[in-house]
Amino acid sequence: MKSIGAILTVFLGGLLIYCSMDFPPWGDPDSPANSHVSPYYIEHTLEDTSVPNIVTSVLADYRGYDTMFETIVIFTAGIACIFLLRMFKTVEPETRLYRHLPTGITLRIAKGGKFPDDSDHFKRIDSDWVPHDLILQTTCRMIIPFIQIFALYVIAHGHHSPGGGFQGGVIFGASIILFAIAFDLRSAIKRMGERLTAFLCALGVFIYAGVGLVCMLYGNNFLDYSALADIMGVDPISARSHGILMVEVGVGIVVMAVMVVLYYNLASAGKQDEGL
Amino acid sequence: MDELLTILIARINYWVYIILMMIGMYGIIVKKNLMKKIIGMSILQTAVILFYVSIGAKKNATIPIIEHGHDTGHATAVQAAHFINPLPHVLMLTAIVVAVATLGVALALAIKIYKQYNTLEEDELIEILKE
Numbered sequence: 001m002k003s004i005g006a007i008l009t010v011f012l013g014g015l016l017i018y019c020s021m022d023f024p025p026w027g028d029p030d031s032p033a034n035s036h037v038s039p040y041y042i043e044h045t046l047e048d049t050s051v052p053n054i055v056t057s058v059l060a061d062y063r064g065y066d067t068m069f070e071t072i073v074i075f076t077a078g079i080a081c082i083f084l085l086r087m088f089k090t091v092e093p094e095t096r097l098y099r100h101l102p103t104g105i106t107l108r109i110a111k112g113g114k115f116p117d118d119s120d121h122f123k124r125i126d127s128d129w130v131p132h133d134l135i136l137q138t139t140c141r142m143i144i145p146f147i148q149i150f151a152l153y154v155i156a157h158g159h160h161s162p163g164g165g166f167q168g169g170v171i172f173g174a175s176i177i178l179f180a181i182a183f184d185l186r187s188a189i190k191r192m193g194e195r196l197t198a199f200l201c202a203l204g205v206f207i208y209a210g211v212g213l214v215c216m217l218y219g220n221n222f223l224d225y226s227a228l229a230d231i232m233g234v235d236p237i238s239a240r241s242h243g244i245l246m247v248e249v250g251v252g253i254v255v256m257a258v259m260v261v262l263y264y265n266l267a268s269a270g271k272q273d274e275g276l
Numbered sequence: 277m278d279e280l281l282t283i284l285i286a287r288i289n290y291w292v293y294i295i296l297m298m299i300g301m302y303g304i305i306v307k308k309n310l311m312k313k314i315i316g317m318s319i320l321q322t323a324v325i326l327f328y329v330s331i332g333a334k335k336n337a338t339i340p341i342i343e344h345g346h347d348t349g350h351a352t353a354v355q356a357a358h359f360i361n362p363l364p365h366v367l368m369l370t371a372i373v374v375a376v377a378t379l380g381v382a383l384a385l386a387i388k389i390y391k392q393y394n395t396l397e398e399d400e401l402i403e404i405l406k407e
Contacts, residue, residue: 005306013298017291025286027335029357034334038363039356046342046354054340054362055369063366070370077377084384161341166373255373262380269387 049240051159059164060244060251064223067247068208071254075205078258082198085270097129098122126184126274133182140182147175155252159241165248169255176256177263185268194264194272197257204254211246223247289330296323308398310389314382321375325368332361340365 024031041058051057059067096115098107101123109115116122155168180188211223218227225243226236234242264272300323303316340362342354390396393404 002306005302008305009298009302012301013294016294016297020287020290020294021283023287023290026289026330027333029334029337031331033331033364034361038332038361041362042340042356042359043354046344052342052344054342054359055365058362058366059369067370070374073374074377077374077381080381081384084381084388160344162339164369166369170373170376258377258380262377266380266383266387269391 050237056158060247074258078201078261081265085265087270097125099125136182144175165251169252172256173259176260197260200257204250207250293323293327310386310396328364328368332364334360
Protein backbone atom coordinates (compact mmCIF):
# COMPACT_ATOMS: atom_id res chain seq x y z
CA MET A 1 0.00 0.00 0.00
CA LYS A 2 2.76 2.37 0.97
CA SER A 3 4.83 1.67 -2.13
CA ILE A 4 1.79 1.92 -4.41
CA GLY A 5 1.01 5.33 -2.99
CA ALA A 6 4.60 6.48 -3.35
CA ILE A 7 4.80 5.25 -6.95
CA LEU A 8 1.50 6.90 -7.80
CA THR A 9 2.61 10.20 -6.26
CA VAL A 10 6.00 10.17 -7.98
CA PHE A 11 4.36 9.27 -11.30
CA LEU A 12 1.92 12.16 -11.00
CA GLY A 13 4.69 14.54 -9.97
CA GLY A 14 6.84 13.43 -12.91
CA LEU A 15 3.91 13.97 -15.26
CA LEU A 16 3.36 17.47 -13.90
CA ILE A 17 7.08 18.32 -14.15
CA TYR A 18 7.07 17.05 -17.74
CA CYS A 19 4.04 19.24 -18.46
CA SER A 20 5.69 22.24 -16.81
CA MET A 21 8.09 22.35 -19.78
CA ASP A 22 5.23 23.76 -21.86
CA PHE A 23 4.41 26.44 -19.30
CA PRO A 24 5.29 30.05 -20.11
CA PRO A 25 8.45 31.23 -18.32
CA TRP A 26 7.99 32.73 -14.89
CA GLY A 27 7.02 36.42 -15.01
CA ASP A 28 6.18 36.47 -18.71
CA PRO A 29 3.86 39.47 -19.32
CA ASP A 30 2.41 37.85 -22.48
CA SER A 31 1.50 34.49 -20.94
CA PRO A 32 -2.09 33.31 -21.53
CA ALA A 33 -3.11 33.96 -17.94
CA ASN A 34 -2.00 37.58 -18.20
CA SER A 35 -3.34 38.43 -21.63
CA HIS A 36 -7.08 37.79 -21.86
CA VAL A 37 -9.35 39.32 -19.26
CA SER A 38 -6.96 40.75 -16.69
CA PRO A 39 -5.67 43.69 -18.81
CA TYR A 40 -9.26 44.90 -19.03
CA TYR A 41 -9.57 44.87 -15.25
CA ILE A 42 -6.29 46.74 -14.80
CA GLU A 43 -7.00 49.41 -17.39
CA HIS A 44 -10.67 50.06 -16.63
CA THR A 45 -10.94 49.75 -12.86
CA LEU A 46 -10.54 53.48 -12.23
CA GLU A 47 -13.09 54.60 -14.80
CA ASP A 48 -15.56 51.81 -13.93
CA THR A 49 -15.42 51.79 -10.15
CA SER A 50 -12.92 54.48 -9.04
CA VAL A 51 -11.23 51.91 -6.80
CA PRO A 52 -7.43 51.98 -7.19
CA ASN A 53 -6.93 48.56 -5.59
CA ILE A 54 -7.67 46.29 -8.55
CA VAL A 55 -7.93 43.19 -6.36
CA THR A 56 -10.77 44.76 -4.37
CA SER A 57 -12.65 45.96 -7.43
CA VAL A 58 -12.40 42.57 -9.13
CA LEU A 59 -13.33 40.78 -5.90
CA ALA A 60 -16.46 42.72 -5.05
CA ASP A 61 -17.60 44.24 -8.33
CA TYR A 62 -16.51 42.42 -11.49
CA ARG A 63 -16.70 39.02 -9.83
CA GLY A 64 -19.25 39.83 -7.14
CA TYR A 65 -21.22 36.62 -7.63
CA ASP A 66 -18.12 34.51 -7.07
CA THR A 67 -17.31 36.29 -3.82
CA MET A 68 -20.91 36.09 -2.63
CA PHE A 69 -20.94 32.33 -2.96
CA GLU A 70 -17.49 32.03 -1.39
CA THR A 71 -18.97 33.92 1.56
CA ILE A 72 -21.87 31.48 1.63
CA VAL A 73 -19.37 28.58 1.63
CA ILE A 74 -17.70 30.06 4.73
CA PHE A 75 -21.12 30.61 6.35
CA THR A 76 -22.06 27.00 5.60
CA ALA A 77 -18.79 25.75 7.09
CA GLY A 78 -19.51 27.63 10.32
CA ILE A 79 -23.05 26.29 10.53
CA ALA A 80 -21.86 22.76 9.72
CA CYS A 81 -19.34 22.98 12.56
CA ILE A 82 -22.11 23.98 14.99
CA PHE A 83 -24.36 21.13 13.85
CA LEU A 84 -21.55 18.56 13.98
CA LEU A 85 -20.06 19.38 17.35
CA ARG A 86 -22.37 21.46 19.51
CA MET A 87 -23.98 19.46 22.29
CA PHE A 88 -27.22 21.17 23.22
CA LYS A 89 -27.87 18.82 26.11
CA THR A 90 -25.72 20.06 28.97
CA VAL A 91 -23.71 17.16 30.27
CA GLU A 92 -22.90 17.59 33.95
CA PRO A 93 -19.14 17.42 34.38
CA GLU A 94 -17.69 14.97 36.91
CA THR A 95 -16.08 17.61 39.06
CA ARG A 96 -15.65 21.35 38.91
CA LEU A 97 -12.82 23.45 40.23
CA TYR A 98 -13.51 26.72 42.00
CA ARG A 99 -11.01 29.20 43.31
CA HIS A 100 -11.75 31.16 46.45
CA LEU A 101 -10.24 34.49 45.46
CA PRO A 102 -9.47 36.12 48.84
CA THR A 103 -7.53 33.12 50.12
CA GLY A 104 -6.37 31.54 46.86
CA ILE A 105 -7.67 28.11 47.88
CA THR A 106 -8.89 25.82 45.11
CA LEU A 107 -12.01 23.86 45.87
CA ARG A 108 -12.77 20.62 44.10
CA ILE A 109 -16.50 20.03 44.07
CA ALA A 110 -17.59 16.54 43.09
CA LYS A 111 -20.69 15.63 41.12
CA GLY A 112 -23.85 16.22 43.10
CA GLY A 113 -22.28 18.89 45.25
CA LYS A 114 -23.54 22.46 45.31
CA PHE A 115 -21.66 24.69 42.87
CA PRO A 116 -21.23 28.28 44.09
CA ASP A 117 -22.35 31.15 41.86
CA ASP A 118 -19.69 33.22 40.14
CA SER A 119 -19.12 36.17 42.43
CA ASP A 120 -16.29 38.26 43.84
CA HIS A 121 -15.38 35.38 46.11
CA PHE A 122 -15.58 32.32 43.87
CA LYS A 123 -14.31 31.98 40.32
CA ARG A 124 -14.60 28.85 38.27
CA ILE A 125 -11.28 27.69 36.78
CA ASP A 126 -10.29 25.17 34.12
CA SER A 127 -8.90 21.78 35.08
CA ASP A 128 -5.51 22.68 33.55
CA TRP A 129 -5.42 26.11 35.10
CA VAL A 130 -2.09 27.98 35.23
CA PRO A 131 -1.90 30.40 38.15
CA HIS A 132 0.71 32.91 37.01
CA ASP A 133 -0.64 34.42 33.79
CA LEU A 134 -0.44 38.06 34.85
CA ILE A 135 1.94 39.13 32.05
CA LEU A 136 -0.08 37.34 29.39
CA GLN A 137 -3.39 38.78 30.50
CA THR A 138 -2.06 42.32 30.90
CA THR A 139 -0.40 42.24 27.48
CA CYS A 140 -3.53 40.90 25.84
CA ARG A 141 -5.71 43.49 27.54
CA MET A 142 -3.49 46.21 26.10
CA ILE A 143 -3.00 44.76 22.64
CA ILE A 144 -6.49 43.49 21.76
CA PRO A 145 -8.07 46.94 21.17
CA PHE A 146 -5.27 47.83 18.79
CA ILE A 147 -5.68 44.55 16.90
CA GLN A 148 -9.38 45.28 16.52
CA ILE A 149 -8.83 48.84 15.34
CA PHE A 150 -6.27 47.57 12.86
CA ALA A 151 -8.84 45.02 11.63
CA LEU A 152 -11.40 47.76 11.07
CA TYR A 153 -8.75 49.82 9.27
CA VAL A 154 -7.93 46.89 6.99
CA ILE A 155 -11.63 46.48 6.12
CA ALA A 156 -12.28 50.19 5.58
CA HIS A 157 -9.04 50.91 3.70
CA GLY A 158 -9.34 47.97 1.32
CA HIS A 159 -10.03 50.33 -1.57
CA HIS A 160 -6.66 52.07 -1.39
CA SER A 161 -4.22 49.58 0.10
CA PRO A 162 -3.92 45.80 0.47
CA GLY A 163 -6.86 44.68 2.56
CA GLY A 164 -10.56 44.03 2.48
CA GLY A 165 -13.29 42.11 4.17
CA PHE A 166 -11.63 38.71 4.25
CA GLN A 167 -8.34 39.89 5.74
CA GLY A 168 -9.91 42.31 8.20
CA GLY A 169 -12.46 39.73 9.31
CA VAL A 170 -9.75 37.19 10.00
CA ILE A 171 -7.75 39.72 12.05
CA PHE A 172 -10.83 40.68 14.07
CA GLY A 173 -11.66 37.02 14.69
CA ALA A 174 -8.05 36.42 15.75
CA SER A 175 -8.33 39.16 18.39
CA ILE A 176 -11.32 37.42 19.96
CA ILE A 177 -9.60 34.04 19.80
CA LEU A 178 -6.57 35.62 21.48
CA PHE A 179 -8.85 36.82 24.26
CA ALA A 180 -10.29 33.33 24.66
CA ILE A 181 -6.81 31.79 24.86
CA ALA A 182 -5.35 34.36 27.25
CA PHE A 183 -8.29 34.35 29.66
CA ASP A 184 -10.58 31.37 29.32
CA LEU A 185 -13.32 30.22 27.02
CA ARG A 186 -16.14 31.01 29.43
CA SER A 187 -15.22 34.68 29.80
CA ALA A 188 -14.91 34.98 26.01
CA ILE A 189 -18.37 33.44 25.56
CA LYS A 190 -19.72 35.77 28.22
CA ARG A 191 -18.59 38.74 26.14
CA MET A 192 -19.39 37.37 22.73
CA GLY A 193 -22.02 34.72 23.11
CA GLU A 194 -23.06 31.87 20.87
CA ARG A 195 -26.29 33.49 19.76
CA LEU A 196 -24.46 36.68 18.81
CA THR A 197 -21.85 34.88 16.71
CA ALA A 198 -24.44 32.73 14.95
CA PHE A 199 -26.52 35.85 14.30
CA LEU A 200 -23.48 37.71 12.90
CA CYS A 201 -22.75 34.78 10.56
CA ALA A 202 -26.19 35.17 9.05
CA LEU A 203 -26.14 38.98 9.18
CA GLY A 204 -23.02 39.25 7.01
CA VAL A 205 -24.48 37.07 4.25
CA PHE A 206 -27.72 39.04 4.56
CA ILE A 207 -25.86 42.35 4.07
CA TYR A 208 -24.10 41.02 0.98
CA ALA A 209 -27.22 39.57 -0.64
CA GLY A 210 -29.31 42.53 0.55
CA VAL A 211 -27.10 45.05 -1.23
CA GLY A 212 -27.54 42.99 -4.39
CA LEU A 213 -31.31 42.89 -3.91
CA VAL A 214 -31.54 46.66 -3.40
CA CYS A 215 -29.73 47.07 -6.72
CA MET A 216 -32.36 44.83 -8.32
CA LEU A 217 -35.20 46.86 -6.77
CA TYR A 218 -33.81 49.95 -8.47
CA GLY A 219 -33.98 48.24 -11.84
CA ASN A 220 -30.37 47.20 -12.37
CA ASN A 221 -28.79 43.78 -12.33
CA PHE A 222 -28.08 41.89 -9.11
CA LEU A 223 -24.97 43.43 -7.44
CA ASP A 224 -24.75 46.29 -9.99
CA TYR A 225 -23.95 48.95 -7.42
CA SER A 226 -24.42 51.92 -9.76
CA ALA A 227 -28.14 51.65 -8.91
CA LEU A 228 -27.30 52.93 -5.42
CA ALA A 229 -26.37 56.36 -6.84
CA ASP A 230 -29.86 57.78 -6.18
CA ILE A 231 -29.96 56.66 -2.54
CA MET A 232 -26.52 57.96 -1.70
CA GLY A 233 -26.64 61.07 -3.85
CA VAL A 234 -23.37 60.46 -5.68
CA ASP A 235 -22.49 59.70 -9.28
CA PRO A 236 -22.79 56.06 -10.42
CA ILE A 237 -19.01 55.51 -10.43
CA SER A 238 -18.62 56.55 -6.78
CA ALA A 239 -21.73 54.54 -5.95
CA ARG A 240 -19.91 51.42 -7.14
CA SER A 241 -17.03 52.23 -4.81
CA HIS A 242 -19.41 52.68 -1.86
CA GLY A 243 -21.30 49.51 -2.77
CA ILE A 244 -18.02 47.60 -2.66
CA LEU A 245 -17.39 48.94 0.85
CA MET A 246 -20.83 47.79 2.06
CA VAL A 247 -20.27 44.33 0.64
CA GLU A 248 -16.81 44.15 2.20
CA VAL A 249 -18.30 44.97 5.61
CA GLY A 250 -20.70 42.04 5.17
CA VAL A 251 -17.83 39.72 4.23
CA GLY A 252 -15.81 40.92 7.23
CA ILE A 253 -18.67 40.18 9.63
CA VAL A 254 -19.17 36.65 8.25
CA VAL A 255 -15.48 35.78 8.34
CA MET A 256 -15.02 37.15 11.87
CA ALA A 257 -18.06 35.30 13.22
CA VAL A 258 -17.14 32.01 11.52
CA MET A 259 -13.58 32.10 12.87
CA VAL A 260 -14.95 32.61 16.39
CA VAL A 261 -17.58 29.86 15.97
CA LEU A 262 -14.95 27.42 14.72
CA TYR A 263 -12.69 28.20 17.66
CA TYR A 264 -15.43 27.95 20.30
CA ASN A 265 -16.61 24.60 19.01
CA LEU A 266 -13.27 23.01 18.17
CA ALA A 267 -11.48 24.09 21.35
CA SER A 268 -14.15 22.71 23.66
CA ALA A 269 -15.29 19.81 21.42
CA GLY A 270 -18.79 21.28 21.35
CA LYS A 271 -19.35 21.60 25.09
CA GLN A 272 -18.40 25.31 25.22
CA ASP A 273 -17.51 24.74 28.82
CA GLU A 274 -13.77 24.41 29.15
CA GLY A 275 -11.48 25.51 26.38
CA LEU A 276 -7.78 25.36 25.70
CA MET B 277 24.57 23.03 -19.83
CA ASP B 278 23.48 26.63 -20.37
CA GLU B 279 20.20 25.50 -21.88
CA LEU B 280 19.55 23.27 -18.91
CA LEU B 281 20.29 26.16 -16.59
CA THR B 282 17.83 28.48 -18.33
CA ILE B 283 15.15 25.80 -18.18
CA LEU B 284 15.91 25.30 -14.51
CA ILE B 285 15.70 29.01 -13.72
CA ALA B 286 12.48 29.48 -15.67
CA ARG B 287 10.75 26.44 -14.16
CA ILE B 288 12.18 26.03 -10.66
CA ASN B 289 9.20 27.69 -8.95
CA TYR B 290 6.71 25.35 -10.63
CA TRP B 291 8.83 22.38 -9.58
CA VAL B 292 8.83 23.52 -5.97
CA TYR B 293 5.03 23.67 -6.01
CA ILE B 294 4.83 20.26 -7.66
CA ILE B 295 7.08 18.80 -4.97
CA LEU B 296 4.92 20.39 -2.25
CA MET B 297 1.87 18.96 -3.98
CA MET B 298 3.49 15.50 -4.06
CA ILE B 299 4.16 15.71 -0.31
CA GLY B 300 0.51 16.56 0.29
CA MET B 301 -0.72 13.82 -2.04
CA TYR B 302 1.53 11.25 -0.37
CA GLY B 303 0.11 12.25 3.01
CA ILE B 304 -3.47 11.90 1.83
CA ILE B 305 -2.97 8.56 0.09
CA VAL B 306 -0.53 6.69 2.33
CA LYS B 307 -0.92 7.92 5.92
CA LYS B 308 -3.37 5.97 8.04
CA ASN B 309 -4.02 8.64 10.64
CA LEU B 310 -6.88 10.99 9.81
CA MET B 311 -5.06 13.97 11.38
CA LYS B 312 -2.09 13.37 9.09
CA LYS B 313 -4.44 13.15 6.12
CA ILE B 314 -5.88 16.55 7.05
CA ILE B 315 -2.37 18.00 7.31
CA GLY B 316 -1.59 16.54 3.88
CA MET B 317 -4.72 18.17 2.49
CA SER B 318 -3.60 21.54 3.84
CA ILE B 319 -0.15 21.17 2.26
CA LEU B 320 -1.79 20.30 -1.06
CA GLN B 321 -3.98 23.40 -0.83
CA THR B 322 -0.95 25.55 -0.07
CA ALA B 323 0.84 24.21 -3.15
CA VAL B 324 -2.13 25.07 -5.38
CA ILE B 325 -2.40 28.55 -3.86
CA LEU B 326 1.31 29.22 -4.44
CA PHE B 327 0.99 27.97 -8.01
CA TYR B 328 -1.90 30.32 -8.76
CA VAL B 329 -0.18 33.34 -7.23
CA SER B 330 2.99 32.67 -9.21
CA ILE B 331 0.98 32.58 -12.46
CA GLY B 332 0.01 36.21 -11.92
CA ALA B 333 3.59 37.47 -11.74
CA LYS B 334 4.97 39.76 -14.45
CA LYS B 335 8.54 41.00 -14.88
CA ASN B 336 9.07 44.70 -14.09
CA ALA B 337 5.55 45.07 -12.73
CA THR B 338 4.32 46.23 -9.35
CA ILE B 339 1.45 45.28 -7.05
CA PRO B 340 -2.03 45.73 -8.54
CA ILE B 341 -2.80 49.01 -6.81
CA ILE B 342 -2.87 52.03 -9.10
CA GLU B 343 -0.94 55.00 -7.80
CA HIS B 344 -3.33 57.73 -6.88
CA GLY B 345 -3.78 60.91 -4.92
CA HIS B 346 -6.99 62.37 -3.61
CA ASP B 347 -9.40 62.70 -6.56
CA THR B 348 -6.63 62.31 -9.11
CA GLY B 349 -5.64 59.50 -11.38
CA HIS B 350 -9.03 59.28 -13.06
CA ALA B 351 -7.61 60.67 -16.28
CA THR B 352 -4.15 59.09 -16.51
CA ALA B 353 -3.83 56.07 -18.76
CA VAL B 354 -2.98 52.79 -17.04
CA GLN B 355 -0.74 50.27 -18.78
CA ALA B 356 -1.59 46.65 -18.06
CA ALA B 357 2.09 45.66 -18.30
CA HIS B 358 2.97 47.80 -15.28
CA PHE B 359 0.78 45.89 -12.83
CA ILE B 360 0.79 42.20 -12.01
CA ASN B 361 -2.26 40.13 -12.80
CA PRO B 362 -4.86 40.71 -10.05
CA LEU B 363 -7.09 37.78 -10.97
CA PRO B 364 -5.13 34.91 -9.33
CA HIS B 365 -4.78 37.05 -6.22
CA VAL B 366 -8.55 37.51 -6.01
CA LEU B 367 -9.21 33.81 -6.46
CA MET B 368 -6.62 32.77 -3.89
CA LEU B 369 -7.67 35.44 -1.40
CA THR B 370 -11.05 33.78 -1.10
CA ALA B 371 -9.56 30.29 -1.40
CA ILE B 372 -7.32 30.81 1.66
CA VAL B 373 -10.22 31.79 3.90
CA VAL B 374 -12.42 29.01 2.52
CA ALA B 375 -9.54 26.58 3.14
CA VAL B 376 -9.46 27.62 6.80
CA ALA B 377 -13.24 27.22 7.10
CA THR B 378 -13.23 23.78 5.47
CA LEU B 379 -10.27 22.79 7.65
CA GLY B 380 -12.48 23.63 10.62
CA VAL B 381 -15.18 21.31 9.31
CA ALA B 382 -12.60 18.56 8.72
CA LEU B 383 -11.34 18.91 12.29
CA ALA B 384 -14.92 18.87 13.58
CA LEU B 385 -15.51 15.59 11.75
CA ALA B 386 -12.26 14.20 13.18
CA ILE B 387 -13.34 15.15 16.72
CA LYS B 388 -16.71 13.51 16.12
CA ILE B 389 -15.07 10.30 14.85
CA TYR B 390 -12.69 10.22 17.80
CA LYS B 391 -15.56 10.63 20.27
CA GLN B 392 -17.50 7.81 18.61
CA TYR B 393 -14.74 5.24 18.07
CA ASN B 394 -11.87 6.40 20.33
CA THR B 395 -9.38 6.23 17.48
CA LEU B 396 -8.29 8.19 14.42
CA GLU B 397 -6.35 5.35 12.78
CA GLU B 398 -7.96 4.35 9.52
CA ASP B 399 -7.25 0.59 9.73
CA GLU B 400 -8.56 0.42 13.31
CA LEU B 401 -11.70 2.27 12.21
CA ILE B 402 -12.24 -0.23 9.40
CA GLU B 403 -11.83 -3.10 11.88
CA ILE B 404 -14.44 -1.55 14.20
CA LEU B 405 -16.86 -0.90 11.35
CA LYS B 406 -16.55 -4.48 10.07
CA GLU B 407 -17.76 -5.95 13.35
